[in-house]
Amino acid sequence: MRPSVKQIWQWLDDVPDPEIPVISLVDLGIIRGVEWRGDTLEVAVTPTYSGCPATSIINLDIETALRGHGIDKLEIKRQLSPPWTTDWLSDTGREKLQKYGIAPPTAAGGPAACPNCGSANLNKVSQFGSTPCKAAWRCNDCLEPFDYFKCI
Amino acid sequence: MAQDQALFEYLLRLGDNTLVLGHRVSEWCGHSPVLEEDIALANTALDLIGQTQLWLGLAGEVEGKGRDADTLAMLRDIWDFRNLLLVELPNGDFGQTLMRQFLFDAWQSINLGRLMNSTDPRIAEIAAKASKEAAYHVERSGDTVVGLGDGTDESHARMQKALDYLWPYVGEMFLSDDVDATLVKAGIAPDPASLRDDYDALIGRVMDSATLTIPDSRFTHKGGKTGKTHTEHLGHVLTSMQWLQRAYPGASW
Numbered sequence: 001m002r003p004s005v006k007q008i009w010q011w012l013d014d015v016p017d018p019e020i021p022v023i024s025l026v027d028l029g030i031i032r033g034v035e036w037r038g039d040t041l042e043v044a045v046t047p048t049y050s051g052c053p054a055t056s057i058i059n060l061d062i063e064t065a066l067r068g069h070g071i072d073k074l075e076i077k078r079q080l081s082p083p084w085t086t087d088w089l090s091d092t093g094r095e096k097l098q099k100y101g102i103a104p105p106t107a108a109g110g111p112a113a114c115p116n117c118g119s120a121n122l123n124k125v126s127q128f129g130s131t132p133c134k135a136a137w138r139c140n141d142c143l144e145p146f147d148y149f150k151c152i
Numbered sequence: 153m154a155q156d157q158a159l160f161e162y163l164l165r166l167g168d169n170t171l172v173l174g175h176r177v178s179e180w181c182g183h184s185p186v187l188e189e190d191i192a193l194a195n196t197a198l199d200l201i202g203q204t205q206l207w208l209g210l211a212g213e214v215e216g217k218g219r220d221a222d223t224l225a226m227l228r229d230i231w232d233f234r235n236l237l238l239v240e241l242p243n244g245d246f247g248q249t250l251m252r253q254f255l256f257d258a259w260q261s262i263n264l265g266r267l268m269n270s271t272d273p274r275i276a277e278i279a280a281k282a283s284k285e286a287a288y289h290v291e292r293s294g295d296t297v298v299g300l301g302d303g304t305d306e307s308h309a310r311m312q313k314a315l316d317y318l319w320p321y322v323g324e325m326f327l328s329d330d331v332d333a334t335l336v337k338a339g340i341a342p343d344p345a346s347l348r349d350d351y352d353a354l355i356g357r358v359m360d361s362a363t364l365t366i367p368d369s370r371f372t373h374k375g376g377k378t379g380k381t382h383t384e385h386l387g388h389v390l391t392s393m394q395w396l397q398r399a400y401p402g403a404s405w
């Protein structure tokens with residue numbers, strides 16, 4: 001019997017993002033569709049950034065996880081449209097980021113508070129950070145540098 | 153000109169712009185004045201190379217001869233490249249690199265905005281993806297041009313020199329030929345000349361804040377996007393970029 005689509009979403013929710021392992025691929029919002037076509041499972045994945053070097057690892061991780069659950073006919077499709085937006089980050093994903101020390105994206109385009117001490121007295125160090133999806137910020141109160149998940 | 157042939161040429165132009173500039177920018181990796189800038193340049197290069205994969209991937213599909221993005225990037229020679237001359241120019245100092253980046257980003261963000269309305273959905277979806285990245289790039293390169301232009305006497309002088317050197321390469325972005333005409337007619341791509349007003353407005357605003365003077369002349373070097381006359385610099389770029397695939401054909405890891 002083939003596993004339900006709901007079951008597969010749960011399995012995918014156990015696959016961590018390779019660069020920010022505290023959140024899952026589902027939290028990140030890059031899994032755009034899970035569907036059975038006959039006996040083949042189709043998973044649609046959208047890239048966060050077109051040059052994100054983690055993309056091929058992500059596909060490999062999805063494949064490894066689902067094969068581990070006994071799915072052998074699997075097709076991973078790249079879906080570009082609509083383009084990924086940080087609005088698709090799940091609420092649990094945002095909480096997990098914050099706890100991990102990465103300020104989650106806000107519509108205002110900058111972090112709401114320092115993930116370390118909660119201060120709103122912050123300044124931007126650089127528009128880019130350690131991965132394509134992050135920017136570098138610093139807290140003016142506790143003086144800790146931190147990553148901010150860029151809003152796009 | 154047949155539409156598919158024009159489309160192939162046009163996609164090479166888009167993909168070669170981001171490929172050559174992405175390679176140029178990556179030359180800074182490990183050499184930038186400060187760590188944050190090094191990371192920013194590497195990330196910019198990464199976005200550009202990612203966009204290249206999408207454009208050249210589609211080019212290969214349209215051509216239908218089994219060439220993929222890697223083959224197009226690594227196994228064509230100079231005369232088959234279709235990038236603007238601007239992007240193949242040497243990096244110069246950090247200021248010149250960021251000035252070139254801004255002059256390109258400004259055009260790229262406007263052009264991608266128009267391509268989002270392309271009648272070809274494959275182009276529209278790549279443009280929608282890439283334009284988010286381009287918007288981020290132009291914000292950063294624009295801020296940096298302002299910071300350095302309106303900075304110290306030394307940084308101001310260097311930025312003015314960079315603008316004077318690069319300006320005669322800007323006009324090529326707005327020239328058109330049969331390829332453009334064919335695609336404009338089909339609603340696939342915008343008329344390059346129609347981007348000039350938006351471009352001038354954006355560049356004018358930023359150079360004004362940067363206290364820099366845009367040269368008066370509209371003379372432009374050309375021959376990059378048509379592939380007729382590249383500068384000698386492109387040969388040097390390809391020599392380093394393509395060396396591995398040429399020395400060890402089919403190498404992979």
Ligand SMILES: [Zn+2]
Nearest residue numbers: 114117139142
């Ligand atoms: Zn703090």
